[in-house]
Amino acid sequence: MYTQNIHQHLIKKLKGLSFTSSDEDTAFLIRFSANLYIIHALFGQIYGHRPDADHWYEKILDTILAAYKNRPTNLKSLDLTKERKGHWYLASDIVGMSLYVDRFCGTLKDLGSKLEYFDELGVNFLHLMPIMKSPTNESDGGYAVSDFRSVDPRFGTIKDLQKLDDIMKEKGMYLMLDIVLNHTSSQHIWAKNASAGDKTYQDYFYMYDDRMMPDRYEQTMPDIFPDSSPGSFTYDEQSSKWVMTVFNHYQWDLNYTNPAVFNEMLDTIFFYANLGVDILRIDAPAFIWKSLGTTSQNLPEAHTLLQLIKQCVQVATPGMALLGEAIVAPKEIMKYFGIGQFKGRECDVAYNATQMALQWDALATGDTRVMLAAQHDILQKPYGATWITYTRCHDDIGLGYEDAMIQGAGYIPFEHRKFIKNYYSGNYRGSTAKGALFGVNPKNSDARISGSLASLCGLEYGIDHKLKEIIAQSVQKTLLMQAHSLLLGGIPMMYYGDEIAYTNDYSYLQDLGKNYDNRWMHRPIINWQKNELRKKKNTVEHTVFTGIQKLIKIRKSYLTFGDYNNIEWMSPHNIHIAGYIRFDKNNRIYCLYNFSDKDEHLTWYALREKGCVQGQFMIDLWSEIEVIVGRDDEYLVLSPYQFMILK
Secondary structure, three states: OOOHHHHHHHHHHHOOOOOOOOHHHHHHHHHHHHHHHHHHHHHHHHHOOOOOHHHHHHHHHHHHHHHHHOOOHHHHHHHHHHHHHOOHHHOOOOOEEEEOHHHHOOOHHHHHOOHHHHHHHOOOEEEEOOOEEOOOOOOHHHOOOOEEEEEOOOOOOHHHHHHHHHHHHHOOOEEEEEEEOOEEEOOOHHHHHHHOOOHHHHOOEOEEOOOHHHHHHHOOOOOOEOOOEOOOEEEEOOOOEEEEOOOOOOEEEEOOOOHHHHHHHHHHHHHHHOOOOOEEEEEOHHHOOOOOOOOOOOOHHHHHHHHHHHHHHHHHOOOOEEEEEOOOOHHHHHHHHOOHHHOOOOOOEEEOHHHHHHHHHHHHHOOOHHHHHOHHHHOOOOOOOEEEEOOOOOOOEOOOOOHHHHHHOOOOHHHHHHHHHHHHOOOOOOOOOOOEEEEEEOOOOEEEEEOOHHHHOOHHHHHHOOOHHHHHHHHHHHHHHHHHHHOOOOEEEEEOOHHHOOOOOHHHHHOOOOOOOHHHHHOOOOOHHHHHHHHOOOOHHHHHHHHHHHHHHHHHHOHHHOOOOOEEEOOOOOOOEEEEEEEOOOOEEEEEEEOOOOOEEEEOHHHHOOOOOOOOEEEEOOOOOEEEOOOOOOEEEEOOOOEEEEO
């Protein structure tokens, strides 16, 4: 929206600054002019009541201008290339992998020498788990950052990161890094200054002289880590104050009611953008705004802050997309894509965490109805936004999907979740899964699940008991789960080690900095001799690696698998088989997944009601076998854990 005052302010702001007639500068000035009204309005919603609001508004505009001026020429050019493509991150040719640099190969320099491995598999997008400086034994896996602008020495240096990104850009690869907006490490310079008594930096955090305010907050704020770090406040002896620490006692929550904090973190976001980051993963955005009498999660002000960040990024560094790591129910996560006038204008990417968890639900029960019940909400995603789709990540598997979904399938929610937890922790008779419960809450029996993809699918059990049938079945389960997420729509993000079938790594138990957190069992240290087995036929490593390699090739071969809101779920004619159709103007591809341990029959009508014709030849892109669409009283038979990709 144009207003004369804002337009005049922009002219004044740009006066004396040198711009050329280049395409890059012209595009920047247009973006700045177009977005300034929205930036002003969003800033006003959060900070407009303050007497110093004008001062901080000017500071934020200065931060945007500096970010663009400091942006390397090659990234400005890449911004334009991405803008011409439209929503570049929707394409079917992007396939990602998430990894810990040190556990995968050592250092950033070492990672540069492993890029051919990703080429071989078909991966062209890397999510590097936190690499910025954090304390050795109080790092929360790197999410307790003590310096946002320094790479931790065990990984290398900022120059090493820049060199890696330059090589990746030359190869057409994409990079994702994390930023933790909600908190810093207690060892961050801001926290140290606050602890030493500096009032300016104490205002960067939530710090109180006594328990009155902490007690009021904790009346409605749930525990995040009830077993290892109960409560939401920690006493800091040096300052004699109580500090808000929602996650771990060494992670101090930032206070975004202070505009100085917002401006500092916006400048940090631009620092990452100008390193060459293609997608910035915003960790725990649901927590960034706190309010008494609420859970202090998913509050409207948190969304306003994210919208403001998005508009600023869109002006200065538009080639960088934003991912909101909000692991919440589908109806809630849609808000992170934006609602109302900001629909599709908040975060560009979000984790499809509900779908991930429901795949595990289906694998345990052999019943797809709970998963299907979630699809109406998941399909509300606005065009132009996309999901990260995945079977596994560095974190635990939560069971936070809605009770109504479980009840709709005829199950009792509490008992159903109890079964899932017992099944994957190996406490259910007949289960071959070897996982563990994480974050157990003794008050309500809530818990999440740890364990590697292969171990949860039964490979570890099969190896331990020397059962060839269980080993073969676990491999089929693994490929079923990967196929489901690779072809579903969104950016598929595999987790390192899963491509080579790593089982649980129990070495974390000997590490004092990790042994209290069983999530480290699915954060393996890669043994490259084991990875070489991918080249040896008839090994589990070869079967899984080449299977995923083939699935990636199938995905990349068809624009159909891009995320253009082009998915349609099939009717549940057999509750054990999940089916969805990926379509565009040229293709309709039918993806079928048998989550049962038995042969399952699917009436041909299930395909015919979705556009197939009796007598039509179809090819399964996975097995490369042709099938003929039969009559309604005839059946397509899928063997245990079989999947088909029918074109």
